[in-house]
Amino acid sequence: MKNDPVVAIAGVTGAVGAEFIATMDKRAFRVGKLKALASARSVGKTIDFRGDRIAIEELNEASFEGVDIALFSAGGSIARKFAPIAVRAGAVVIDNSSVFRMDPNVPLVIPEINANRIAEHKGIIANPNCSAITALVPLWPIHKVNRIKRVILSTYQAASGAGAAAMRELVDSTRDPEDLRRRRDCGRRDLRARAGVARA
Secondary structure (H helix, E strand, C coil), rough: CCCEEEEEEECCCCCCHHHHHHHHHHCCCCCCCEEEEEEHHHHHHHECCCCEEEEEEEECCCCCCEEEEEEEECCHHHHHHHHHHHHHHCCEEEEECCCCCCCCCCCCHHHHHHHHHHHHHHHEEEEECCCHHHHHHHHHHHHHCCCCCCCCCCCCCCHHHHHHHHHHEEEEECCCCCHHHHHHHHHHHHHHHHHHHHHH
């Protein structure tokens, strides 16, 4: 791997794509060039990266030529189609979707727990669901000292799990108390109307 790798982010406009960029900055991860990839509707937009404006490109079969690391967070169907293409072009893929998690030929990695498995990759590295990661990281040191036999875990997914659009909707819905009141009243009227239909 080069000291200044070419990094592609597939799904750069989503919530996780933005977090990829923020984390690379926070950790001072060296990047020779960043390729910002998304769907055709995002072409023409730009993102900020270390003082530069990076033009968003449409994700296609030619997107990974010259790419060293491809970070995927664009959904399962996109990963299923494009991750193997990226590998054939010479990139190492780190996929955030569920597509490869149960594939025995793909290491499922939480770096704080089993980073050694990265060396087993054949081009694709998967990571677990976000809830699994946040639960397992603190449980792992306990497990090493006193073996955990079973975990019962309930998760209450955040709006961020549905992506950037859901996060914007959540923020927008909390800005205007009057709008919240209107939505609540509309919901109550709808429930009353439905109840009336049910009684009829």
